[in-house]
Amino acid sequence: MRKKTKIILMSDIHYRCGNYFGRFSEEIAELLCEDLAAEYKKEPYDVLLLLGDYSLDHWGWYTKGTYINEGISNAKLFVEHYLNRIVPDGVSVRMIAGNHEQYGERLWHELTGQQRRDHLVIGDILFVLTDTFGADLDPTEHSDGTYCGANVTDIMELMARYPEKKVILCAHWFDINTESQEFCELLRKDERIICLFCGHNHKSGIANTGEKNGNKPILYTGHYSYSGEPNNIRCLPGYRVLEIDKDGLLSKYVVRPHTYKIDNVKFSNEYTEQDILELKF
Numbered sequence: 001m002r003k004k005t006k007i008i009l010m011s012d013i014h015y016r017c018g019n020y021f022g023r024f025s026e027e028i029a030e031l032l033c034e035d036l037a038a039e040y041k042k043e044p045y046d047v048l049l050l051l052g053d054y055s056l057d058h059w060g061w062y063t064k065g066t067y068i069n070e071g072i073s074n075a076k077l078f079v080e081h082y083l084n085r086i087v088p089d090g091v092s093v094r095m096i097a098g099n100h101e102q103y104g105e106r107l108w109h110e111l112t113g114q115q116r117r118d119h120l121v122i123g124d125i126l127f128v129l130t131d132t133f134g135a136d137l138d139p140t141e142h143s144d145g146t147y148c149g150a151n152v153t154d155i156m157e158l159m160a161r162y163p164e165k166k167v168i169l170c171a172h173w174f175d176i177n178t179e180s181q182e183f184c185e186l187l188r189k190d191e192r193i194i195c196l197f198c199g200h201n202h203k204s205g206i207a208n209t210g211e212k213n214g215n216k217p218i219l220y221t222g223h224y225s226y227s228g229e230p231n232n233i234r235c236l237p238g239y240r241v242l243e244i245d246k247d248g249l250l251s252k253y254v255v256r257p258h259t260y261k262i263d264n265v266k267f268s269n270e271y272t273e274q275d276i277l278e279l280k281f
């Protein structure tokens, strides 16, 4: 493994789905590109892991999902307009689907060139990106997706294929309370699993799978749209940096300085690193 590997994880971009923090959609997408360019300039990242909800292509509320209504996939448009800009040469990218992208595997690949679930090996770590909303796909009715839990067979098969690797599990969302016995047992019994990353709640933070489920840290990837925190300014648009070397990992949620607005109140935030986790191997 190279001295240090730098990975960016982000989720819940919801491109062209609203005005967030007083910014129009195209503006906020520009800020996202600027932020990642600044992050890359500070120190190049090697991998970009996008954990779902680039859109409201499928949505059960208000104006409903754009794909069933108008045949518009904002996930596809996000890829076309922005993906190249945030994936410099030499950077690996994985882009799994969220609950607002309920496309079957074939259509997801057609629209984005990506896979609903995926994996990659980075140095001594196997990253498994599991599809916890992989049920009731290609719907004809509007909904917010069906949570089906982590694909344990898939995860175990990959872990068996890479028996020497430590494992990090990623998904759009992990709802530990409704997860299968098999998944909870895997978390509890397998020490190779270091931690989990997910989005969906639009929060930055660190939780824990609990005593019965192996006490593994779950790191939330925040959002680049609207905050899921009651206190909006505690979780501004940002992304998670994960740095790994042979001794351990460090992860932090990064918010870069911008001017935003909440309810007509304009404010500027400073560069912030928050919800930091350091783990020794």
Ligand SMILES: [Fe+2]
Pocket (backbone or CB within 6 Å): 053, 098, 099, 100, 172, 199, 200, 201
């Ligand atoms: Fe979501």
